[in-house]
Amino acid sequence: MYEHPIVVIGAGPVGLAAAAHLHERGLPFLVLEAGDGPGAAVRQWAHVRLFSPWRHDVDLAAGRLLGAAGWTAPDPDALPTGGQLAADYLRPLAALPALALHLRYGARVVAVTRQGMDRLRTAGRENAPFLIRLADGTDVLAGAVIDASGTWATPNPLGAAGIPAHGEAEAAAFIGRALPDVLGADRGHHAGRHTLVVGAGHSAATTLLDLATLADRAPGTTVTWAIRAGDPARTYGGGAADALPARGALGSRLRRHVESGRITLLTGFAVRALAVAGDRVEVSDGRRTVTADRIVSATGFRPDHTIVAELRLDLDPILGSTRTLAPLIDPNEHSCGTVPPHGIDALAHPEAGYYAVGVKSYGRAPTFLLATGYEQARSVVAGLAGDWDAARDVRLDLPETGVCGSGPEPADDCCGTALPTLIRIGGAR
Incomplete structure (x- = not known):
């Protein structure tokens, strides 16, 4: 089906979930991770304890892979720290041969485009592979791109107007x-x-x-x-x-x-x-x-769309998510728990084959939950496999209370950093 592998950008929880689903679907894939191992961003807040117990912190496909390899799951009622999430889940998952052979560390993506085409050219565009350039100058060709690079590397400034405050750089x-x-x-x-x-x-x-x-x-x-x-x-x-x-x-x-x-x-x-x-x-x-x-x-984060500047994206002018997803996640209208289930259709851009998943998909909206990212990854991979019934059968069961309440002013930062999570309910697909 694919001449070139499907490339996943980022080996965090959602990126590795996408990899697990790609393996289950028998699709060729490659995971590019800028850090020196899985969960590089998670490990930077290793001391922070998650709000949800272990039973809600493991993607279903990832759990199936780990279980088949004899992994002993942690106490389902215990609340892991970021360090424990990385050490006891992400590292064992990434070490499985089914994934490890397709993981490349120290691979920082600096640009994604179409081979031989800039954003203006249309003829033959959908048949051209994606060209992914790494910081070391290496070019990688891809049949599709799942961008799970997150937002940890691009925090918001202190300045309340969305730009650095006067004197912020000097201080x-x-x-x-x-x-x-x-x-x-x-x-x-x-x-x-x-x-x-x-x-x-x-x-x-x-x-x-x-x-x-x-x-x-x-x-x-x-x-x-x-x-x-x-x-x-x-x-x-x-x-x-x-x-x-x-x-x-x-x-x-x-x-x-x-x-x-x-x-x-x-x-x-x-x-x-x-x-x-x-x-x-x-x-x-x-x-x-x-x-x-x-x-x-602690003013939140924003996505970096500069690496995909040569792709044809339909971004909401306010949030920076897809235009279709924006009204579903608008923090002026929704809390973390009232975001409706969504999958590949809400994540699609005019650039066929490119999907941002995880916290990056939400743009600047602070209403992201890890369970949402897992479901996004499952739906996108199902669509890439041609299983559109599964891709569009999206389900979530999320809490409706908490810090992400709607109101006249969005919270500076909500659920994307400390990863308060609920697993998807609705079947082990």
């Missing part, structure tokens, strides 16, 4: 990315110091709770939390009513710390400018200024 030494290991490797940046956390999603909440714990252990540690919204209700989430208890507990604990004064909350704070003041940094919204020793930027 870069004071700014840390989302999900620092506050109680471990990054303790020295925060112990006995004042940290400003900017953002209203799960990443921010996780870091704030770790900082509150650090404040109990290290005298002089203080914490300020700045959000653009007028109140933190959506970050607090569903509490005891949350369909994922660990996620609800996160918001409840955060609320208690704010109400007790352990964490100072600034609402309606839209970062406009930063200024280095000796060994500290000043952050201003134009009305108020906060002086801190360290800033944690």
Whole structure:
């Protein structure tokens, strides 16, 4: 069916799920991963515990492959950390001969196009293979492309207008990315110091709770939390009513710390400018200024579409997802759990054979759940195999409560980073 392999970009949870489904379908494939092993992004937040237990964190096709190889699944009710997800699931999965022979590490994709064609040329386009160029200059030909490269490498700036705030570049030494290991490797940046956390999603909440714990252990540690919204209700989430208890507990604990004064909350704070003041940094919204020793930027992520600039994409002008998918995931209308089931049809572009799956498929929408990415991968692979009945039989069962609630302002970061997940329900397909 395919003269060239189907190339999967990224060996994270969704990319490896796609590989597992491709193997089951007997399709030729190659996985290109920029990192030195599977789950490279996940391993960067190895200390963070997921909201969902193991029984919800394993893709069905991947689970079948692992089970056939004698893999002992972890306690289904235990909540893994990112490190455990990588070590106990992603690494064993990637090591299976069925996948390992098709994985290439250190392979950073810098461009995807059609062989011999730029974006303008139409004649013969659908019959031309994709040409994927790697950072080392290698060209790889592909019959189709499943882009599961994620968004971890392209975080949003601190500036509230979507561009870096004035002075943000000059203050870069004071700014840390989302999900620092506050109680471990990054303790020295925060112990006995004042940290400003900017953002209203799960990443921010996780870091704030770790900082509150650090404040109990290290005298002089203080914490300020700045959000653009007028109140933190959506970050607090569903509490005891949350369909994922660990996620609800996160918001409840955060609320208690704010109400007790352990964490100072600034609402309606839209970062406009930063200024280095000796060994500290000043952050201003134009009305108020906060002086801190360290800033944690938990403002979410955005996709990098530059690598596919020569493909014909139909991107929503607001979210940067496909135009068809955008109204289904709009954070102004949907929470993580109210996103309807969707698959290959909602992910299709005018460029036949190219599909972005996983968190990248959502563009800037912060309502992504890992279970959604697994179902996307299954549907896309079924379509590439010509099984359109299976491709269009999409099913999801997601929680309707939590931080990703709809409202007048989207959360800065939601479910895509700490991967609160539910597995798809509706059959082992």
